[in-house]
Amino acid sequence: MKKFLALFLVLALMVPCFAMAEAVNPDDIADTVTSADGKYEIAFVTDVGQLKDKSFNQGTWNGVKAYAAANGKTYKYYQPANGDAATDDDRYDAMKAACEAGAKVVVCAGFMQGTALAQAAAEYPEVKFVFIDGWAFDGLNNVAGIAFKEEQCGYFAGYAVVMDGFTKLGFSGGGGGTNPACARYGYGFVQGAEAAAKVKGVDVEVRYSWQYGAAFSASPELQTMISGWYETGTEIVFACGGSMFSSIAAAASANDAFVVGVDVDQSGESETVVTSAMKGLSAATEWAVAKVFEGTFDEIGGKATSLGVAENAVGLPTETWGLETYTVAEYEQLFADVLAGTVVIDGTDLFNDEIAKVEFEKVTVKYE
Amino acid sequence: MSFLIRQTLIYAIPLMIVALAGVFAERSGIINLALEGIMIFGAFIGVLFVRLVQQWGWFEAAYKAKDILGLQSFVFLAMLAAGVLGALFSMLLAFAAINLKADQTIGGTALNLLAPALVLFLIRLIANQNTLQMAKGDSASWFMLKESMFGYGVGRGVNKTPSMGFLGQVFVNKVFPITYVCILIFVVLAIILYKTKFGLRLRSCGENPQAADSLGINVMRMRYIGVGISGALAGMGGFVYAMTTANCSSDGTVAGFGFLALAVMIFGNWKPLNIAGAALLFGMFKCIAASYTSLDINGDGVYLLKNLGINTNLYRLLPYLITLVVLAFTSKSSRAPKAEGVPYDKGAR
Numbered sequence: 001m002k003k004f005l006a007l008f009l010v011l012a013l014m015v016p017c018f019a020m021a022e023a024v025n026p027d028d029i030a031d032t033v034t035s036a037d038g039k040y041e042i043a044f045v046t047d048v049g050q051l052k053d054k055s056f057n058q059g060t061w062n063g064v065k066a067y068a069a070a071n072g073k074t075y076k077y078y079q080p081a082n083g084d085a086a087t088d089d090d091r092y093d094a095m096k097a098a099c100e101a102g103a104k105v106v107v108c109a110g111f112m113q114g115t116a117l118a119q120a121a122a123e124y125p126e127v128k129f130v131f132i133d134g135w136a137f138d139g140l141n142n143v144a145g146i147a148f149k150e151e152q153c154g155y156f157a158g159y160a161v162v163m164d165g166f167t168k169l170g171f172s173g174g175g176g177g178t179n180p181a182c183a184r185y186g187y188g189f190v191q192g193a194e195a196a197a198k199v200k201g202v203d204v205e206v207r208y209s210w211q212y213g214a215a216f217s218a219s220p221e222l223q224t225m226i227s228g229w230y231e232t233g234t235e236i237v238f239a240c241g242g243s244m245f246s247s248i249a250a251a252a253s254a255n256d257a258f259v260v261g262v263d264v265d266q267s268g269e270s271e272t273v274v275t276s277a278m279k280g281l282s283a284a285t286e287w288a289v290a291k292v293f294e295g296t297f298d299e300i301g302g303k304a305t306s307l308g309v310a311e312n313a314v315g316l317p318t319e320t321w322g323l324e325t326y327t328v329a330e331y332e333q334l335f336a337d338v339l340a341g342t343v344v345i346d347g348t349d350l351f352n353d354e355i356a357k358v359e360f361e362k363v364t365v366k367y368e
Numbered sequence: 369m370s371f372l373i374r375q376t377l378i379y380a381i382p383l384m385i386v387a388l389a390g391v392f393a394e395r396s397g398i399i400n401l402a403l404e405g406i407m408i409f410g411a412f413i414g415v416l417f418v419r420l421v422q423q424w425g426w427f428e429a430a431y432k433a434k435d436i437l438g439l440q441s442f443v444f445l446a447m448l449a450a451g452v453l454g455a456l457f458s459m460l461l462a463f464a465a466i467n468l469k470a471d472q473t474i475g476g477t478a479l480n481l482l483a484p485a486l487v488l489f490l491i492r493l494i495a496n497q498n499t500l501q502m503a504k505g506d507s508a509s510w511f512m513l514k515e516s517m518f519g520y521g522v523g524r525g526v527n528k529t530p531s532m533g534f535l536g537q538v539f540v541n542k543v544f545p546i547t548y549v550c551i552l553i554f555v556v557l558a559i560i561l562y563k564t565k566f567g568l569r570l571r572s573c574g575e576n577p578q579a580a581d582s583l584g585i586n587v588m589r590m591r592y593i594g595v596g597i598s599g600a601l602a603g604m605g606g607f608v609y610a611m612t613t614a615n616c617s618s619d620g621t622v623a624g625f626g627f628l629a630l631a632v633m634i635f636g637n638w639k640p641l642n643i644a645g646a647a648l649l650f651g652m653f654k655c656i657a658a659s660y661t662s663l664d665i666n667g668d669g670v671y672l673l674k675n676l677g678i679n680t681n682l683y684r685l686l687p688y689l690i691t692l693v694v695l696a697f698t699s700k701s702s703r704a705p706k707a708e709g710v711p712y713d714k715g716a717r
Binding site for chain 2 (some may be wrong): 031032051083087092211212218219220221222223224225227228229231232243246247249250251253254255256270271368
């Protein structure tokens with residue numbers, strides 16, 4: 001009888017364990033694991049900014065952790081030395097450390113890792129590299145470049161906020177005006193605003209700036225600048241760059257104004273977030289890493305893959321919908337139109353002040 | 369206009385109180401170069417306090433009920449914690465400079481090097497990242513006064529209730545009340561330094577400690593007190609900086625505000641009133657640099673500074689350029705406390 005009771009109790013305890021394994025919150029998976037043999041099979045090399053930036057780095061890292069946890073792999077993250085001022089050498093050193101520690105796949109986040117990655121990939125041909133927000137290299141079949149069509153989710157966000165009644169928008173981008181992903185986000189955002197302004201017959205103003213965003217970090221200056229925008233009428237700002245979000249959300253909160261989040265659904269970070277232009281970082285990372293261990297890496301190796309609406313890799317968060325008059329149904333219709341090709345979005349990278357030279361009918365871009 | 373004044377105050381208050389911290393140390397005869405380091409440490413302690421208390425959920429009810437007094441006492445406690453720990457941290461300098469008679473410049477520099485390293489190390493242990501943030505929410509929604517709390521400017525569009533007048537806009541709306549506490553502390557301490565027996569004794573230790581000793585003043589004790597007050601003020605200043613300009617986060621830096629405060633102290637000639645003026649000047653230029661495109665001084669909808677078309681980088685240079693120019697012109701007439709930087713030696717004549 002006792003044995004049965006014990007067995008029953010053990011089973012009763014195990015049931016919730018299995019139930020929990022189904023939907024794991026990535027934050028509940030440890031960031032560091034200790035490997036018995038000192039080898040870490042999946043490595044992640046971060047972009048500038050912190051690991052837990054609640055945005056780009058963290059989104060990619062969650063994908064790594066999710067795959068590793070579900071498949072019992074060991075994993076480890078490497079932050080290149082010198083933080084925001086990391087050089088190609090620092091990044092190469094981080095990748096080398098990862099390869100030396102037995103990595104089978106190294107996930108590198110951010111286009112700035114390109115040079116270091118080419119060097120490391122040539123040196124360790126047996127290790128696979130997943131280059132998020134990156135491209136492919138000639139002759140390096142162990143590198144998979146994975147990029148996103150940020151202009152599409154930027155477009156959705158711009159369209160949605162203008163349809164929701166906002167007419168004075170702001171765009172504060174990271175990377176100092178030379179980051180391709182941020183440039184696509186920004187251009188898409190303005191195109192979306194233009195399209196919605198035409199539908200509603202209103203004039204829209206967009207303040208557009210790369211100031212104080214070069215290092216994707218929060219700063220008092222950025223907070224003051226965005227406060228100034230809100231004070232002078234700007235209603236909503238697209239916070240396009242990792243930890244910059246913190247400064248922009250603080251300014252928005254102080255002014256009872258609003259923010260559009262980036263990369264991941266940021267509505268949980270601040271009440272000021274009405275929507276977020278998301279790209280499926282976690283899912284794409286998980287998908288690419290899985291290919292390495294399933295032996296189908298050749299499908300993406302040596303190639304540049306660009307993920308967009310067709311792969312359901314970009315979009316707005318429909319579960320935490322914060323918009324008042326623009327509905328999920330309308331958004332889904334727009335999504336379908338983009339998918340069908342009836343709505344065409346220009347995906348050109350417009351760096352620095354190139355956006356100011358584009359002609360729009362209903363949108364005035366005030367480049368600062 | 370109200371925006372410029374408000375933002376200027378936000379930048380000026382930490383500068384002012386940290387410069388006064390420098391005054392207390394130097395007036396007692398110890399050069400406190402460690403202001404930057406103590407600020408970093410104080411900011412870290414304050415943010416950690418806020419984070420922990422939020423995690424324990426102590427003030428959750430006050431936040432839900434929008435209880436202004438409750439939340440303000442919370443942030444005041446955090447500032448107090450930053451002050452106490454800042455004073456403790458500065459004791460390292462006091463011990464090296466007073467008991468060991470070490471070189472004060474090197475002691476201060478050592479603390480400046482130690483603080484960011486120590487703080488980053490602790491942040492990585494606590495949060496596994498490079499920035500320590502609040503456990504939930506942001507500084508503005510927790511600790512800032514807004515006109516909407518008093519029924520002004522509520523709602524969107526035509527239904528919006530009228531906003532506060534000019535004075536309300538400047539001094540009540542979007543203000544962190546701890547900045548006023550700082551001003552109060554500044555005034556009280558300035559009076560203590562100049563109008564009380566204790567203040568006179570402290571200053572005498574920085575001018576001629578031998579003479580002070582001959583009159584029965586314990587120079588060592590006075591200098592410990594001077595450095596302690598200095599550390600407390602710098603720690604509080606660091607937290608106020610983190611709260612008002614960095615969204616209550618700590619990442620092992622205060623953007624050179626400690627060094628700027630040293631410049632403000634010298635420019636202000638080690639006198640409180642001048643220091644307040646100097647801090648306001650620097651604060652204003654910092655504010656102009658960051659937000660010149662949105663500044664509309666007379667409210668006519670014309671953005672003069674933006675329309676001038678001057679390069680952004682020039683505006684960003686301004687605060688530092690002004691510091692350089694002003695110091696070049698005023699340093700001739702400025703007079704530091706005579707015995708500062710000299711370890712006290714009873715036998716010297």
